[in-house]
Amino acid sequence: MANLWRKLTYHDGNGWWNLPHGPSNELNPPHEGPIGGAWLMNMFRTMTHGGVEHAGPGFYWLVGAALGIITLLEVWLFGVEGLGGWYIPILLGLSVLKFVGVVAFFMHLRFDHRMFTYIFTSAMIIGILIFSLILLFAEIAFTPPNVF
């Protein structure tokens, strides 16, 4: 179990969640294995052709396929009855997965300079906080006028 955890969370010897220090405009950042561990890295190298350690077309196709499958799953869930209170949390979870997939790999935040991650994440946190408060106040203290 500890080994599995290490493989999932470690990235080239560093914690996977550690953001890269690299410059902002490297053409092919050398530390682009999405997740660490020998078997995952081997699979990654196979998919990205030629054993290179940066993301290539194969990897992008893989991410694209994952995004498509998650979308199919969401639509399938829409037709499933009996999920009850689980429906919205599951959908939001899948939505977050897709969101992170695009931002981390297609927008290269996972491999780019950490400053960009800080900027975008700060905006997300502030935005979510403010709009959560708006929704909260609207729910408990303010009834929007039924205009039409």
Add this chain to the structure above:
Amino acid sequence: MTQAATTEHHAPVEDTSTGLNSRKLMMWAFLGSDVMFFGAFIATYLVYRGKSLIGPYPSEILNIPITSVSTFVLLMSSLAMVLGLHYVKTGEKNKATLWILAVVVLGAIFMGFQFVEFREFAHLGLTPRTNIFGTTFFILTGIHGAHVTIGVLWMAFLAYGSHKGTLRADNSLDLEIAGLYWHFVDIVWIVIFTVIYLISATDGPPPGMESVIHG
């Protein structure tokens, strides 16, 4: 102006106070502000969700299968975008042009879906002035559609540049910055699709109002 220096790893470093490319930094800052912009409209939609006193309601009008297809198209345009950027960076001009052109085509298809959807809704009696659902729905999806339109035009310009050979590996940052914008438009739609379509698609009249509305 910035100049690129080369490190011992042959990775260019921007000669700026931050060490980051200023244009790219500006785009990320813009995207951060756009998060707030879209967040405001999404929050407004949620505040007024289920408050419409007259129809059509989401449950009567939203078409999940059709929107799922358009969502898939937009996701695939993001894939085409990142592939286009990869091939520009590796100097494979024809492949790069093809994939950037694919972004344009897929983006245009998405816009087509949205146009047909808006027209269908109008035909069924839902306009921005019909009810509060119509107002919040059309403003949010319309602004997103405007973003897509700008992105399609931008990509068309870059596809032409790639075809003519003016977009190359050494100035691939032009495409990378446009790509950031395009992917952002995609992730906004990921949220809209979940919140407006999948979660709200069963919304009807406000609780307790059905008997009043329908007599």
